[in-house]
Amino acid sequence: MAKKGFGTFKGVFIPSFEAIFGTVLFLVLPMLTGAMGFYNMLLIVVLANSVTFATTFSISDCVTNLRKVGSGGMYALAKRSFGKAFGGSIGIQLYLAQAVSIGFYVIGFAEPLQPLLMKIPMYASWAADAGISVALQKQLLATVLSVIAFIAALVGADFVSKIQLLIFFILIAAVGSIMISPFFEKSVVGKSIFTSAPNLTGAGYAIGFWAAFAAFFPAVTGIDAGVGMSGELKDPRRSLPIGTFLAIFVTLLGYLVVTYVFSLMRPELLLPQADGSVPSLVKIFSSTVPFASYMVLIGILFATGSSALAYFLTAPRTLHTLANDGLLPNFISFLGRDFFKDGREPRWATVLTFLIAVSIIWSGDLTFVSTVVGICFLVVYGWINLAAFLERISGNPSFRPTFKGHWLVSFYGFAFAIGVIALFNIWIGIGVFVSQLILFFLLLRFRAGNKLEGVWWGLIFSVLQWGFKRAKRLIQGTKNWRPIVGVFFFADETSYLKPELEIAERISSFKGLALLNALLPAGKELPELPPEASVLRGSDFSSLIVGASFASLPGGLGVNTVMLPLDRRLNHLDLMDEFSSQGKHVLIYKHGSAFQESPRIDVWWKGKSNGNLMALLAYIIRETDLQLGFEKKEIRLIRMLSDDNQKNEIEKKELESLLELSRLDGSILVLDKDERPFDDIVSEHSSDASLILMGAPGQRGAGLARWFSLDKRGFDKQIEKFENLPPILFVRSAYSVPLFDEY
Structure with a gap:
């Protein structure tokens, strides 16, 4: 049966859009804006997006240089540039980060849903009679959502894309309700949430600029959700650059407008309380802009749900490609197959992804794991930028992308990604790099025959060429004789x-x-x-x-x-x-x-x-x-x-x-x-x-x-x-x- 393939809008733009407009926008950005002020947050939003813009430039370089992209998303691009062993080490880390992210997103879905369900008498009575704690309720709800997303992923990418299209319009409505909320605030004495002038410099809350940057940055890393669909696209060489750039541009404008709206709110409503809890937008809007309150609640639920769905598509496809490339141990090579003989969906890989997501839900404290996952994504972005940078400076004649990028843009993306890793946690960053090197050496020895591939040859050749040209100026005498x-x-x-x-x-x-x-x-x-x-x-x-x-x-x-x-x-x-x-x-x-x-x-x-x-x-x-x-x-x-x-x-x-x-x-x-x-x-x-x-x-x-x-x-x-x-x-x-x- 011929493969249909998705276009730019459904295949790349929508998954990226939904992953970028996630929980950070609804739950984290209000508090950051209240603490930092509009000017600082404007700079943070632009800086964070500059990294993904640079990464997209590098992706476009790599994609438009290939005749066939194939499945695997960023792993496929890394493999083409860095070879089987090094690209495989990137792909394994990328898959684990994608699979673990599903667990975080479904937990984020359960956070606002649990208190909403407690308002239903039948549910509240059942929870009380069974003695189920709040934490356990959230884990159960997250598990239920995981099962629903798992079943949808098993049905296939076409079915999930239809669900994502519905979520896309709901997210637009939710974000749009925040943007227009100042115009529809009800006049209630003593309860006004908006001021006449924006909070430009912050409310003096003790949070540093780079700490705020690290808290916001995960919002813009959702481009992987669209790039990960590379194997399902009609024309990936065209769709991946256009769809990703468009998603970044649209969401950047959205974040800037929403940030301005949050800066118009009274800062004390947005800042953490004495007990450390962060006020909810749902609760803030409930008194004077009730329709926005409902839409924000729906937005939070669908933003987390759509992100989980997106990674339920991309993660199995990354694993499926790794298995088919012969980079996994032989006893799990079946992950490169479907349940059905002539099937094209990575269903066995989807099963393993589901098991990883569920294990994350029930693992307890997720702070450490979330930091590791964020750094893993940053490492992948850094390597993609470095790949394009090395391809450019090595002067490889076979590197002829139709997209005309510049090596400085790719180098900026690489350097900034490494810098952000240091902001998150430099020691965890070092641990991630070391674990990747271990994976690389294992793959190099057991899967690549101790042979490096990819851009390394062109890079080394360029260095040798540079050295040979200068060696002609040196006198070759008997001193320092070498055979x-x-x-x-x-x-x-x-x-x-x-x-x-x-x-x-x-x-x-x-x-x-x-x-x-x-x-x-x-x-x-x-x-x-x-x-x-x-x-x-x-x-x-x-x-x-x-x-x-x-x-x-x-x-x-x-x-x-x-x-x-x-x-x-x-x-x-x-x-x-x-x-x-x-x-x-x-x-x-x-x-x-x-x-x-x-x-x-x-x-x-x-x-x-x-x-x-x-x-x-x-x-x-x-x-x-x-x-x-x-x-x-x-x-x-x-x-x-x-x-x-x-x-x-x-x-x-x-x-x-x-x-x-x-x-x-x-x-x-x-x-x-x-x-x-x-x-x-x-x-x-x-x-x-x-x-x-x-x-x-x-x-x-x-x-x-x-x-x-x-x-x-x-x-x-x-x-x-x-x-x-x-x-x-x-x-x-x-x-x-x-x-x-x-x-």
Whole structure:
């Protein structure tokens, strides 16, 4: 069956209008006006509405940028901008605030209804005989209204919208009766409630400006009732901005006129009494403007009832969308379905919403819970404004809303919403934010695969772009050297892929960058690779590696270190000579036993030219392991003595001084001259290390020149001698990297 869909008036304007013209107008605004005066309340009303105006600007930005809005209201918009995990955390809080609000509204309905019913003899007699207290009567009445609203919501949105249309006209009559009441006051000696001039500055009652602002602000947060109907609209991209703006504009004018009328009343009639009770408009109007008294009573009842109805529509739809998006635990996934196979109403979600509302009615003191709910709504408004702000400033090319807002408006809405939270209760506000972060991390891990979506990429890209542009102005010298590693691996050799990428990550994760490049022989099928890896397909692998290594990067950056796999298809000697001549360090990785089994990294030192880089890499790897939660490793510098005893003593002291100055927190092992093959010596002393760093074959040096002066074939044979050792990084340094600041 085709979905009908609501238009702007019935789908957005009426729900928002009825939620904004709620109990605050009838029960709270008179007292605030009497205490603060017209000027202060005029400023409060305008300031409060400025937040919802800014939020509506942000909503319009987000809505008109989407081809399809979908159901879920503000949650749907948050999800589009912030991604599944963060948007889901906002949606869950929004749903709970909506569901709990129903409980408050039906209790507000019961407040004036209970004393009215007590005037009926049969009801009063029944309550007295049953010994039912006033508080219990109000809870029972609120429960009855909840059941009625629940049944109406189960029937469907179309049925509820017809009821809301009736309530709309009743509310207009109730508010209108207040506006015209000064013209129809009966002349009763000593009982006049209106004065000839407005109360402009207040009656001196002890209430601060921001306290009054916090008391009034919930009146203007009803725009969520209309936005929450996004999935039921014919054209949400058009209806949501127009309907919400129109509702705010009309209700703002209404509040300004009603505030002026209240300022014409004698302040002492509106201020709290000695016992703390606030005078009722119904009672105030009863003596001189009786028709207004009746209309205010009806207005209070229908305002609270309509708000409860509105949230009985929006809350289940938010929950229904959360369930269908896979953000709820599997055992309650049925909340995304209807009772009936082909039904479109969120009836299971409506049942849970009803249970939450009833539990709130019977929970007792609601002051704390009401503050939490108000802050939850403010948090949602703040995030919607922030979403539009970030979309604007990130310059995302895909963000092209037809509504032409400005980032300053959205930022104002975000900042003011956060400020109002502090006015309500800063500690509860912090608690709400913390609970949302917990929800976010849980959803990120279990529902989003630890992947952020949405505006974050555009924002981070903009920050990087800004940084790269300015990095071009900086001199990139050896001070504060960081590894920018071009990592190369053969895509058809999957057995060594994981360990090679792990060592690359440990070198670059926290101190530099790693650029992954998969070498794929021609004719081979592309296997599953890390998503960030580039694929280099061909047969001349040396040319592919050299070309990729010299490619320019943003910000004037370039690869300063090349990491090669140990594979016979490569001529490592030629590549090392090529990169060294161009000022690029070379690392050749040989896989071995498990990387984390030993708490020590061995560096075979043979002088500063190559040794400094090896020592620095060992330090970087150790610090990365600590960041990842592994045990701290000892760095051990190993030095073989030569025939020159005097030189040996100088070099030993040099190593000790180097450790102290560079703060590598390691140890030194000095070995006597040994005529055995070098691989035997390494095996004896480093077979229990977690990682070994040593000079790459091909380097020429005194004493071991015959070992380092090798062609490709000899290189491969020498490497094979280290086959049974732990992982090894063979290092060829293009220049001496300083280990500490010389100045």
